[in-house]
Structures are given as structure tokens and as C-alpha cells.
Amino acid sequence: MKVIIAKNYAEMSKAAADIIRDLVNSKPNTVLGLATGSTPIGMYKQLIEYYREKSVDFSQVATFNLDEYLGLPGTHPQSYRYFMDNNFFNHINIKKHNTHVPSGIAQDIEAECLSYDKAIAEEGGIDLQVLGIGNNGHIGFNEPSDTLHVNTHVTRLKQDTIMANSRFFNSIEEVPTSAVTMGIGGIMKARQILLLASGPAKAEIISKLVNGKINTHIPASLIQVHPNVTVIIDEEAASLLLKKTNQIDCPLSWAE
Numbered sequence: 001m002k003v004i005i006a007k008n009y010a011e012m013s014k015a016a017a018d019i020i021r022d023l024v025n026s027k028p029n030t031v032l033g034l035a036t037g038s039t040p041i042g043m044y045k046q047l048i049e050y051y052r053e054k055s056v057d058f059s060q061v062a063t064f065n066l067d068e069y070l071g072l073p074g075t076h077p078q079s080y081r082y083f084m085d086n087n088f089f090n091h092i093n094i095k096k097h098n099t100h101v102p103s104g105i106a107q108d109i110e111a112e113c114l115s116y117d118k119a120i121a122e123e124g125g126i127d128l129q130v131l132g133i134g135n136n137g138h139i140g141f142n143e144p145s146d147t148l149h150v151n152t153h154v155t156r157l158k159q160d161t162i163m164a165n166s167r168f169f170n171s172i173e174e175v176p177t178s179a180v181t182m183g184i185g186g187i188m189k190a191r192q193i194l195l196l197a198s199g200p201a202k203a204e205i206i207s208k209l210v211n212g213k214i215n216t217h218i219p220a221s222l223i224q225v226h227p228n229v230t231v232i233i234d235e236e237a238a239s240l241l242l243k244k245t246n247q248i249d250c251p252l253s254w255a256e
């Protein structure tokens with residue numbers, strides 16, 4: 001696991017966007033696994049800027065998002081399909097039929113989960129999976145638990161996750177309590193993983209991710225065994241790491 005420390009959120013976002021731009025330029029039909037939330041917005045803005053500068057072409061790219069709220073249609077302003085369309089897809093030349101987000105309103109949700117994993121496999125698997133990380137260590141909506149799911153599935157959200165996401169809704173009562181999410185196995189099948197975190201609120205969980213042991217109660221810790229992981233964080237999220245650099249086993253570098 002390689003850890004890159006950027007000075008701030010903007011530099012973190014650019015460093016992540018640079019990795020994706022370079023991958024797409026080297027492999028035009030790249031399959032990207034994408035994430036939602038406030039953390040990757042800067043990365044998406046930078047990628048849009050690269051597209052406008054004609055330094056990257058998304059016309060052959062396929063994407064698969066990690067998750068979607070159960071019960072929200074793609075037209076709902078807080079759905080993850082709506083988020084991706086408005087923050088990224090509508091501003092680049094990607095073909096909309098090549099963008100995939102799990103359906104939160106499928107009549108047969110189990111069949112939807114199976115179909116989602118099948119679609120990923122038929123595209124040849126995910127080349128690069130972008131992840132955020134919850135304060136409780138969740139990736140996608142794989143919440144802390146004694147056991148974790150391998151494949152795409154429906155999960156109940158922990159109360160702290162609901163609380164954290166309530167900032168996007170008018171009230172906490174409006175936040176869905178369940179979601180469809182790619183499983184840990186699906187995430188780990190990606191050929192490369194790129195995890196992003198910023199701000200002081202993520203410092204503790206980043207320290208546990210980098211220095212801690214693999215633990216299903218910190219689902220993100222499982223990426224420690226993946227052969228190609230890059231963690232990009234800003235200095236605030238890295239604050240606890242910087243206090244004990246000599247205790248870190250993985251390589252650290254600074255974004256330029």
C-alpha cells in the first residue's frame with residue numbers, strides 16, 4: 001500500500017485525477033469503479049477540466065459505481081445516479097449506456113445484485129476502483145460487522161453512517177436506512193485501488209487503516225492485502241500518521 005500525502009484537498013483531488021487521466025490515456029477502454037460523496041467531487045471537477053482541455057477522452061470508458069440508496073430512483077436529487085450524472089457524466093463524452101449504478105428500485109433486488117456483478121465480469125473486471133472511507137471504516141456501504149459480503153448485496157446502514165449522510169438531506173428522517181452496495185470481494189477484484197480521504201475527521205480512521213490490523217469491523221482494512229493500492233490523503237487526514245512516521249510500514253510520498 002502506497003500512501004501519498006497532498007498539501008490540501010485541491011492537491012489530493014488533482015493527484016487522483018492525474019492517475020485516472022493517465023490510465024485512460026494508456027488504456028482508452030478502461031473500466032472504472034467510481035464513488036460518490038463529497039470526497040471525490042474535486043477529482044471529478046479536475047477530470048472534467050482535463051476533458052475540456054482535450055487531454056483525456058472518455059468515449060470508450062465504462063464505469064461501475066459502488067452503491068446506491070435503496071428506494072431512491074435515479075431522478076431523486078440525493079440518489080447516486082443523479083450525483084454522478086450531475087457531477088461528472090453530463091460534463092464529459094462518456095456514453096451514458098456505459099455508466100452503471102446499481103438500481104435502488106429494482107422489483108427483484110436480489111436479481112439486480114447478481115446482474116450487476118455479471119455486468120462487471122462481462123466488461124472484463126474493474127481496472128481501477130476509486131474509494132472513499134467512512135469515519136467507521138466502511139468502503140462502499142460495506143459497514144463494520146463480524147462478517148462481510150463478497151458480492152453485491154443489500155445492506156442496512158449503521159446509525160453513524162446515516163448521521164454522516166444526513167447533511168445531504170433536509171432531515172435525518174429522510175436518509176434511507178438501506179443501500180445496494182458492491183461487496184468486499186467485488187472491490188478486491190479490481191486491478192488497482194485508489195482510496196481518497198481528506199480533512200481532520202478522517203485522521204483517526206486513516207491511522208487505523210495504515211497502521212492497524214485487518215479487521216472486519218474496519219472493512220477498509222482488507223485492502224491492505226491488495227497488491228496495488230494507492231491511498232491519497234491531505235495533510236489534515238494524515239495528521240496522526242505524520243506524528244509517527246517512523247512507525248509506518250508502507251511507503252509515504254508527497255504530492256507535488
